[in-house]
Amino acid sequence: MIQISPHAESALTCTLDERSLYLRRLVLGSVRSAGRGHVGPALSLIEMVRVLYDDVLRIDPKNPRDPNRDRAILSKGHGCLALYALLADRGFFPLSELDGFCGPDSILGGHPEYGMVPGVEASTGALGHGLSIGVGLALAARMRERSYRTFVLLGDGEINEGSVWEAAMGAAKHGLDNLVALIDYNKLQSYGPTDYVLPLEPLADKWRSFGFAVQEVNGHDVSALRTVLKQVPAVAGKPTAVICHTVKGKGLPAAESNADWHHKNKLTDSELDAIRVAVGDF
């Protein structure tokens, strides 16, 4: 019998502060304008992305190609609405771009594109690519004696892909302690529960046995995330995996842990009302 992590329980019950609600309003505003979007996958990511961009990444929105900037790759590219909200809020591009999401001339597509969106380090959308790219970036930092760090955000369903585990072995081989994999462990993928589709447990042991230093955290607890992410590498000489226990759709009762909210088309009036109740007027 697999124990439910206490972090998973607190992820379900913890409340969200005003900044987290504000970021959700930005995400849901994009969905409302576009009449589509991956809602659940973005809402489970928000605090992870927020803490990275607010508190952890050494980046300058005015100089997005600074060679010494920390690199972050959203390997689960379909969660891009969370990333777009943060990048816009941090000034990588105007907030007004968010309304154009998926529009014919928008820079913001349904998956993030390198070269189109300032601050996006790699084009993703096909799952299972980001960690390998991250290994390359981290290895390059080592070879070039640069101090930047590389953070890769992965979905839990995404790590069904064998390429992720190839990359994990590669990261461990090179002892890339400048590389951090954050796993958005919301226990749901597209069809349904990860436990049903392809069980991942014991997940922390898997990463550990692949040579990573592993941390587990409630992925909606901003201060806990800060503490963990400010202490990377967790172990010198090893890449770090941070298993973030999250709730898909976090913050919207109707969407929470509900596979039907993986991707949403047009939001109905009653859904919009419920959203206002949950996250505030937008």
Place this chain on the structure above:
Amino acid sequence: MRNTAMNMVHKLAARDERVLYIGSDPGAGTLRAMSKEFPKRHLIEGISEAHIIGMSAGLAMEGFVPYVNTIATFLTRRCYEQVAVDLCLHNLPVRLIANGGGLVYAPLGPTHQAIEDIAIMRALPNMTVICPCDADEAARMMERTLDWKGPIYIRLGKGGDAVVSKAEHGFEIGKAILMRSPGDVLMVTTGIMLQRALTAADLLAAQGIRSGILHMHTVKPLDTEALLQAIRGTRLVATLEEHVPSGGLGSAVAETLIDKLGSGLPAMLRLSLPDRFMHNYGSQDSLLKKHGLSANAIATSIEHALAASRTSAPQLHST
């Protein structure tokens, strides 16, 4: 050809600190000298092609020029999405050195025979596809890869292929080499089909048939100008390739002629492998022979096609 290409990676690495060698699990001692001289730039990353392509993309984003090397089928089929997305979509300078293009691994069967690699690599935006014909050309080609902007797929032959390329022809990516001036027929070749075309041309000459040969070492971007120039006055354009009929050199030439000429197309003969997996072993040479790609069979096919075209198609674009 393979040893030469490998040694060139070492040579380029000595000259340029951006150059990396990345192998999956190559033969023992591959680039041993380079591994001694530049241990940090000689990377052996395991039988994990999908990962290796992604990792090379990351390294290329940071200014390195990775030369990734393994068997052609694994460098194309196994990690096609990584090649498409990580390399081509990002347009990164990663070089894929594919061992055993075509039927080089004939004895090892269909898993190791790269018969559609040109088609699937050529289909990708931003990808360049090069098939050198011999070791000397491979060396000149490798020189040119250093500063080429996007990704390159390099289809290597077996090694020990007769050296027919000439230093005075030089090598420019995307510039075809006219090996023999156009005659009744123009053979367009890539890779080691050039050697066969040269022999076939001699056989045809004995029959009084003059053959031109255009060596299209770069299949993408195809040298349209050289092709249009070379077909002038010929009665037949014959393409020769160690590849299935769809999507390779023959297709590229046909597409180009259709796009550029529209009407008044030359008579064409596409000589290739059949559209099926090979279930015979033996050698590259024996399989090519079995499928009508020996010099003799090429000459005979051209003779027949010329005879047929004499009765049907008009002479083209006579100057």
